[in-house]
Amino acid sequence: xxxxxxxxxxxxxxxxxxxxxxxxxxxxxxxxxxxxxxxxxxxxxxxxxxxxxxxxxxxxxxxxxxxxxxxxxxxxxxxxxxxxxxxxxxxxxxxxxxxxxxxxxxxxxxxxxxxxxxxxxxxxxxxxxxxxxxxxxxxxxxxxxxxxxxxxxxxxxxxxxxxxxxxxxxxxxxxxxxxxxxxx
Amino acid sequence: xxxxxxxxxxxxxxxxxxxxxxxxxxxxxxxxxxxxxxxxxxxxxxxxxxxxxxxxxxxxxxxxxxxxxxxxxxxxxxxxxxxxxxxxxxxxxxxxxxxxxxxxxxxxxxxxxxxxxxxxxxxxxxxxxxxxxxxxxxxxxxxxxx
Numbered sequence: 001x002x003x004x005x006x007x008x009x010x011x012x013x014x015x016x017x018x019x020x021x022x023x024x025x026x027x028x029x030x031x032x033x034x035x036x037x038x039x040x041x042x043x044x045x046x047x048x049x050x051x052x053x054x055x056x057x058x059x060x061x062x063x064x065x066x067x068x069x070x071x072x073x074x075x076x077x078x079x080x081x082x083x084x085x086x087x088x089x090x091x092x093x094x095x096x097x098x099x100x101x102x103x104x105x106x107x108x109x110x111x112x113x114x115x116x117x118x119x120x121x122x123x124x125x126x127x128x129x130x131x132x133x134x135x136x137x138x139x140x141x142x143x144x145x146x147x148x149x150x151x152x153x154x155x156x157x158x159x160x161x162x163x164x165x166x167x168x169x170x171x172x173x174x175x176x177x178x179x180x181x182x183x184x
Numbered sequence: 185x186x187x188x189x190x191x192x193x194x195x196x197x198x199x200x201x202x203x204x205x206x207x208x209x210x211x212x213x214x215x216x217x218x219x220x221x222x223x224x225x226x227x228x229x230x231x232x233x234x235x236x237x238x239x240x241x242x243x244x245x246x247x248x249x250x251x252x253x254x255x256x257x258x259x260x261x262x263x264x265x266x267x268x269x270x271x272x273x274x275x276x277x278x279x280x281x282x283x284x285x286x287x288x289x290x291x292x293x294x295x296x297x298x299x300x301x302x303x304x305x306x307x308x309x310x311x312x313x314x315x316x317x318x319x320x321x322x323x324x325x326x327x328x329x330x
Contacts, residue, residue: 067235100277162281164251173282177236177244182253182280 003028003110004072006103006133007140007151010090010119011078011158020079021093022155024147025072025103028112031144034070038146041065045149050156051172059170066150066175073102073178076158080183090124096184098129114140116148215246221307221314224250228318231263231299232326239328240290242271243320245303248282254307255279261303263287296327 005028011020026034041062051059077096079089087095097103113129113136115121121130121138130136140148157172158181173179217227227246234240245261247254258276262269271289291297299322306315 070236100279102275104277105275162250164249173284176284177234177242177286177288178275178284180275180277180280180283182277182282184279 001108001110002106003112003134004106005031005112005114005144005147007114007116007144007147009116009148009151009155011155018079018089018093020155020158021077021090021097022151022158023073023075023077023097023101023103024151024154025075025106026070026147027072028110030070031147035144035146037069038066038150041069042146042149042153045153051153052156052160056170059166059172063169063172063175066172069147069150069175071176072106073180074154074173074176075101075103075179076154076161076173076181077101077184078158078182088123090121091127092184094124094127094129100184101180102178110134113137114144114148116140116152216318216320218316218318220247220305220316221254221309222250222252224248224254224307226303226305226316226318228261228301228303228320230320231301231322233328234288237288237290239293240288241265241299241326241328242286242288243299243301243303244284244286245301245305245318246282246284247280247305247307248284250281253279253281254283254309256308257283258306259283259285259303261285261287261301263289264300264302265289265291265297267300291328293328294330296325298322298325 005026007024009022012018077093079093111133113133115138118138160166161171161173162181215227215229217225220226229244231243234242243263245259256278260274263271271287273285273287275285302319304317306313
């Protein structure tokens with residue numbers, strides 16, 4: 001059984017509604033290598049910069065560098081619709097991640113979940129995707145700052161990746177062997 | 185200067201040479217592509233040495249370019265070494281703008297081979313299944329060094 005580390009970045013203002021969830025999944029046995037390569041890849045990236053804030057040449061350079069980060073997949077789930085009754089947008093996104101993303105094929109594998117930031121999980125804490133994890137940590141940036149930053153950057157890159165505004169060589173998702181981008 | 189500092193940082197991290205080679209590599213592929221549904225395209229790049237995992241041959245099968253979400257999709261990709269199947273993978277889902285699946289194979293080191301790949305894509309929308317199959321080939325032999 002393979003063990004995976006899943007870095008989750010929530011899209012939306014810290015105290016506002018959740019509008020999306022991005023997952024960067026890394027084989028746990030390559031976590032240290034992935035962090036080191038992500039750190040090298042993102043060196044010099046301005047604090048808090050989103051994908052759309054970067055110059056085209058910088059985006060191309062990052063796409064080439066991020067290709068070297070060991071990974072299983074990158075997945076982004078947007079959530080523009082009202083949450084299902086009795087649920088929350090974050091819980092919906094987590095359900096979508098488990099059932100309708102590249103993570104679907106990892107069902108039954110061990111996983112440790114790292115959330116970026118310290119947003120309260122609320123009722124999503126009981127979501128099966130989290131309940132079935134070996135451990136769930138918040139504040140991923142304190143343990144794996146570069147992978148947490150890359151997950152957050154993927155969150156900001158999802159819109160430009162699908163709205164046709166960027167050429168392929170500036171699409172961050174192009175750096176990944178597997179991806180899905182869309183709804184829950 | 186920045187390049188030299190970057191290289192030094194890599195050495196300090198104990199990372200291997202393939203990183204630097206891959207970091208400057210351009211997207212590999214002449215991809216075969218075909219319109220499938222609405223603005224969505226199916227694409228299959230040419231089998232190549234992985235930029236992420238040294239000594240692995242892989243090929244990517246994509247559905248992309250969609251302005252509307254695919255109600256349901258499936259992708260199945262197979263990698264061949266000189267007509268012998270060596271890797272297969274598939275993926276499916278719903279309500280996505282884009283998706284990619286990869287077939288990976290770590291060949292024995294010290295061998296050179298030509299590779300090919302086929303991928304079958306289906307988007308199901310409004311009760312109709314839109315399907316296509318693409319084929320692509322490596323650009324000559326790919327050698328994995330000892």
